[in-house]
Amino acid sequence: MENTEKNIETSVKPKSKRKLSFFILFVLLVIAAGGVFTYYEMYSKYYEETDDAYVNGNLVALSPQISGTVSQVVPDEGDYVEKGQVLVTLDSNNTQIALQVAEAKLANKVREVRSMYASADNFKAKVETSKVEYRQALNDYNRRKNLVKTGAISKEDLIHYRDTFEAAKSQLEAAEQSLQMTIALVDNTVLETHPEVKTAVANLRQAYLDNLRTKIVSPVSGYVAKRAVQLGSQVQPGSQLMAIVPLHQVWVDANFKESQMKDMRIGQPVTLTSDLYGEDVEYKGVIESLGIGTGSAFSLLPAQNASGNWIKIVQRLTVKIRLDDQNQDQYPLRIGLSMLANVNIKDTSGKVLAKESTKVARYDTDVYQSSLAEADKLVTKILHENVGITVSAQ
Structure with missing residues (x-):
């Protein structure tokens, strides 16, 4: 009888221990599930992460x-x-010679155009002189016509005065035509706006730029x-x-799955780490733009999804992340480095795509702006030396 009771007690103890173990395991599982659920609700569902991200920049x-x-x-x-x-x-030997030739041509052309203006003034004076001679010959001829009737002069004298009148008329017409031809070369212009001078100025500016x-x-x-x-x-x-x-103009192209981008918006904050410096160095940034198309859409050989052996593949979109200047002096990034990008998607008030056009240049340089200004100074100097007055180079 005593042996039977001992056996019963022995069999009950392991069962009780197993129940206690299962209960403890169940409690631990519930705690773990609660922790995972809490982590997801408080943190995980507000973040999207990818390690398919790389530093990009301007070359x-x-x-x-x-x-x-x-x-x-x-x-x-x-x-x-x-x-x-x-x-x-x-090597600048050829460009220096070309510049000297252009300077000489401009100086010579200025003098030629000055002579054109002088010729126009000269022909105007000739026209006025011819007009006086014409009027005088016309008056002499008209007076002699009446004297022929009274016999005061002979017909031969009248013919002589008529020939003189015709010659004066022809001379006036020739002077007027010459004046028109000369005026056509300089009409409605001043020296610095004359076509030949402007052509020589343009050639000089080009030669100056080539030498520069x-x-x-x-x-x-x-x-x-x-x-x-x-x-x-x-x-x-x-x-x-x-x-x-320019390493201070780099950005990060992060490739997210299309299923991760439902709540992504422009302006959302991003935390990044690089494989180069490890997790101890963090970079801050914001989403600047969301992808306009997948990589396969812009590939040289796009996928033919109409074929019979089509298999659905989750696509990725490139998200451009603008980096803050923080840490970039101490931990500079290089183009092509791998990055881990973690986007905070809690605030979904931003835009998916930009709605306003860019008005200001994102990148510019002013190193070439003074080139023509220096060339124009040289043009003004040459014009002044060959004209004697200060004119603008246009």
């Missing part, structure tokens, strides 16, 4: 505007350059990449000598 190509032979290369790859700094120099463009300057401040130019190379307009990367 400012440095190209010559004239052909020439490279005589000097200042920077190498990785060097920092300032905006307006001379990076490449071309033998020194190729950097349009922006940044770092040199992809240097292809070599000393002695014969370069042509449009050929790429090197690229300049």
Whole structure:
């Protein structure tokens, strides 16, 4: 009897322990599920994350505007350059000669046009003189016609006066025609607006710019990449000598699945980390634009979804993220680096697409603006030296 009771007690104890274990496990599962649910409701559902994100930026190509032979290369790859700094120099012997020829042609053309105006004044004076001679010959002839009737002069004298009158008339007509031809060359113009002078000025400005463009300057401040130019190379307009990367103008292109973009809006904050610096360095940014099309839509060989073996694939859209300047001086980013982007989608009041057109240039440079101003100073100097008055170069 005692043995039976001991067996019963022994069998009950393991069952009780198993029930307690299952209960503890159930409680832990409930707590874990509650924690996951709380984490999702409080945090996770307001964030979308992707590691398919990369740093992108402007690659400012440095190209010559004239052909020439490279005589000097200042920077190498990785060097920092300032905006307006001379990076490449071309041989300028030919452009200097062309500039001197253009200066001489402009000076000579100014003198030729001045002579045209002087000729016009001269022909005007000749016309006035011819008019006086014509009127005098006409009066003499009319008076002699009446004297022939009274026999005071002979008919031969009258014929002589008539010939003189006809000659004066022809001379007046020739002078007027010559005046019209001369006026046609200078009519409704002043010296600086005369077509021939303006053509010579344009040629001089072009020659000045060609000579100036033998020194190729950097349009922006940044770092040199992809240097292809070599000393002695014969370069042509449009050929790429090197690229300049302004690292403070980089952004991040994050590729999100279409299922992640339901609540994404322009202006939402983004937290980013890079594989280069790790999770300890965070970058802040905002969504600047949402993708206009998927990558497959703009590919060279778009997918043919009408085929019979079509399989649905979740597409990705590129989201452009503008970075704040925070940390970029201490932890600069390079183009192409991998990033982890985490978007806070809690505020959905922003726009999906931009509704207003851009009025102000996003990127610009002023390193070329003073080129023609310097050329015009040279034009004004030449005009002043060959005219004796100050005129504007238009």
